Amino acid sequence: MxxxxxxxxxxxxxxxxxxxxxxxxxxxxxxxxxxxxxxxxxxxxxxxxxxxxxxxxxxxxxxxxxxxxxxxxxxxxxxxxxxxxxxxxxxxxxxxxxxxxxxxxxxxxxxxxxxxxxxxxxxxxxxxxxxxxxxxxxxxxxxxxxxxxxxxxxxxxxxxxxxxxxxxxxxxxxxxxxxxxxxxxxxxxxxxxxxxxxQYKQNGTLTAWCAQHDELTLEPAKARAYELPSLSGKESAKIVLTLMAIENPSPEIIFAVNSAVAWFEKTKITNLKIVDQTNSSGKVMDRKVVVSENEPPIWARFMELDTNEPFFCDRDGIKKKTLAEIGEERRNGYAWYTNEPKEVLKKYPAWLKKIGPNANTKANYVVVDASGKGDFTSIQEAINAAPAFPDQAVTIAIKKGTYYEKVKVHAWNTKITMIGESKENTIITFDDHFKKMNVGRNSTFHTYTLLVEGNDFVAENLTIANSAGEVGQAVALNVNANRVRIQNCNLLGNQDTLYTSGEGTKNYFKDCYIEGTTDFIFGDATVLFENCTLHSKKDSFITAASTPKDTEFGYVFINCKLTAEKNIKKVYLGRPWRSYAKTVFITCHMEDHILPVGWHNWSKPEAEQTCFYAEFQCSGPGFQPQKRVSWSKQLDVNEIQKYTKETILSDNHKNWYQKN
Missing domain, CATH: 1.50.10.20 (Glycosyltransferase)
Structure with a gap:
């Protein structure tokens, strides 16, 4: 026993x-x-x-x-x-x-x-x-x-x-x-x-993620020969679920989730079925994709970065449009389709409900959609509904569309962040101009399409335009506030496109396209322009600074491109709207529309003694330092040391100019 x-x-x-x-x-x-x-x-x-x-x-x-x-x-x-x-x-x-x-x-x-x-x-x-x-x-x-x-x-x-x-x-x-x-x-x-x-931006619109991203550029990257840069229907699902699991998500997280969910909805496939033939041990011997109506949604593992079109690869790395076009080994031995995003779509309504009652989140994140699918149909309505002097940033996500309205961010609307779905397709435009306003000699300042008076304002992925045409002064963007960051935006107009004002205020423009005719960047604020394109539409002047006396910096352009319309050949870098104007171009590329003399005194010889116009190691046919006016300056390696982002934009609010 x-x-x-x-x-x-x-x-x-x-x-x-x-x-x-x-x-x-x-x-x-x-x-x-x-x-x-x-x-x-x-x-x-x-x-x-x-x-x-x-x-x-x-x-x-x-x-x-x-x-x-x-x-x-x-x-x-x-x-x-x-x-x-x-x-x-x-x-x-x-x-x-x-x-x-x-x-x-x-x-x-x-x-x-x-x-x-x-x-x-x-x-x-x-x-x-x-x-x-x-x-x-x-x-x-x-x-x-x-x-x-x-x-x-x-x-x-x-x-x-x-x-x-x-x-x-x-x-x-x-x-x-x-x-x-x-x-x-x-x-x-x-x-x-x-x-x-x-999170990948497709024509300015947030979508999903690649299975791997370059560790330096953060762009989608290639792995194995058949794993090309793409948008991933599989890996993106767990990423979104991770974001949805965060308690008290920031407006940026909410925006990322909403954008990814919209992409999942856009890219889901409901008319295909994967059919596997297996042997007795369960190994897939043949895999086919067949058309079948009203199937549960699936997603491709790899989609084109710009079109979302699914693609498939063999070990030769050559893209094919269908699974049937690749060899048996990869066709049967790799997961080319996934249903994992269904869990995101399943949990999304409950997630929306969970964050919806949160007054702080709701008050600080709203969607403007001209089609009526957002919280507001107009940008001004969203601004007017925002809390005054909020503790946290108020994010206004603006869906693509053309918003024909005159927008004002009031002084009490601090910490407003306006994020467009796409700078090419999210357009704020109006057509006021000097003669139309007819309110006296200062009519220019009333012509804005967008006026910013609230401090700590941010705009991204927008086109801000004055569509009045060549009818005189017509401002697209009027910034009269401190710590304003404008990034990846188009500023379109003619004369006086961009006005930056407010003695002692500091603004930062990055990766923007700014076009105009005469004095299309003007004002008295301290402003750093980095990696921007300044496009002249006629023979005239780019800048007209009115920097206050004893202000260390005025307009500073770093790594910018100066371009022009065809046949434009007589453009000045700037002229002094006020006698102590300061404007500096650093490592900028200048096309041949820039006049050799570079600068103009606005028929005020006395301004030659008081204004400060300088350049440092610029390039291109428009950069002719030996021919510049004698009262301008070429900075040396010691003088350039102070022209850092931190020095120019220093403020009690540390690093306000950094993207959060």
Whole structure:
């Protein structure tokens, strides 16, 4: 009888072990926490996990940790402890092992599991780029492995761990030190910022993400030969779910989610069905796509960056329009379609409901849509509904369309951020001009299309135009506020397109296109223009600064392009509207429409003694420093040192000019 019970015990134990060994490692890791994680079987697997971990904390990928190891294999793993060439976050590596160790520690309190978990955490934190992303392998491995890797949910898996730890949810049995928790919070926030920055803009409209992004430019990048730069229907789903899981999301996060959901709706496929023919072991032998009406939605794994059109590749990297056009090996051995975004669309209504009642979020994020699908149909209505002097920024997301209205951001409407869906297709325009206003000699200042009087204003991805035509003074954008940032916008007009005013105010224009005829950039504010295009539409003057006396900086143009209409050949860089005008061009490219003399005194010889016009290392046929007027200046390497963004735009509000 005793032998019988021993035999039964042996059979039950063997059967249990076989059950576990037949499972995939990922399935074992995802097993519900409980007593099994204190069993001898679990402890044996944990010993393997500890053996596979390298000294710097990471694990290699595609290891079935539950499989028994021979003594020779164990010795080999011990000899590889200092190796670092194959450590990764790909295919669940490192994150899966950490989750398993946490479950083991909760049941056993074995300090070795706690240490291994924390070493894995340190590995993850060390691997993060300064921009918030993670490479596929760390230490860095040459090739596409250095790209920021959303592929197979690598980064979202990391964020799931960091989120639970920073929020102290007790999901993990191991609690890092307070200082480590601060590192975790910083890493998490940086990663969310990276996600927001890598969301791809298609003709100015936010869409989704690529499976991998260049670690320097953040642009979609290529991985393997058949994994080309594209928009991913698969990886983007987990990214959006990660953003939707954030409590009290910022307006930028809300905008990112809304934009991605709109893209999922736009790109879903409902008339195709994937049909697999498998062998007796379940291996796919042939995969076909057939037309079938009213199918549940699916999405292509790879879509063109500019058109959303699905494409497919063999190992030769040549794009094909249909799955049938690629070879059997890749056709059957890769997931070309996915249904993962359905979970986003399923949870989206509840997410909207959750953030909707939040008064702070609702008050600080609204949508303007001319078609009536937003919170407002007019921009001015949205501004008028915004709280006065709010504690947080008020974001007005403006859908594409032409908004024919005269818009004013009042002085009490501080911290307004207006973000267009696309600068080419989100247009604010009006047609007032000097003669039309007819309110006296100062009629110019009433002609604006958009007037900004509220401090800390931001505009992105917009076209702001005065459509009056060549009828005299007609302002498109009138900025009479401090700490104003205008980025990736078109400012269109003729005479007096852009007016920047307010003694002591500072503004920042980046990546903008500004066109006009006479004095199309004028005023007395301190303004830095960076990477902008200044386009002259007739022979005249670009700038007319009226910088106040004793003000250190006036208009500063850095890395800008000066272009002109065809046959325009007599354009001055500037003339002094007031006698102490200051205007400086630094490393700008000037086409041949710029006159050799460069500057004009506005028939005020005395202004030659008081204004400050200078250049530094500009280029192009329009840059002829030896022929410039004698009262202008070419800066030397010592004088240029003070012309930094920080110095020009310094303010009590630190780094206000940075994009959040």
């Amino acid at each position: 005793k032998n019988f019970f021993l035999l039964v015990t042996f059979i039950v134990s063997s059967f249990s072990q076989a059950q576990v060994h037949d499972k995939k490692w990922a399935s074992i890791v995802d097993s519900k926490e409980g007593p099994w994680f204190a069993s001898d079987e679990a402890k044996n697997i944990a010993e393997n996990v500890l053996l596979y971990q390298r000294n710097i904390g990471g694990w290699p990928k595609n290891i079935q940790m539950q499989l028994p190891l021979s003594e020779a294999s164990k010795q080999q793993l011990l000899s590889q402890k200092n190796a670092t060439d194959d450590l990764t976050i790909d295919n669940g590596a490192t994150t899966q092992e950490m989750l398993f160790l946490s479950k083991m520690y909760r049941q056993t309190k074995d300090k070795r599991y706690e240490k291994a978990f924390l070493d894995g955490l340190n590995y993850i934190l060390a691997a993060q780029y300064d921009n918030g992303g993670w490479p596929q392998f760390y230490p860095l491995k040459k090739g596409y492995y250095t790209h920021i890797t959303f592929n197979d949910d690598a980064i979202t898996n990391i964020l799931a761990i960091l989120k639970e730890l920073k929020n102290n949810t007790n999901y993990f049995s191991i609690t890092p030190s307070k200082s480590k928790l601060n590192e975790i919070t910083t890493a998490y926030n940086k990663a969310i910022e990276c996600i927001l920055k890598t």
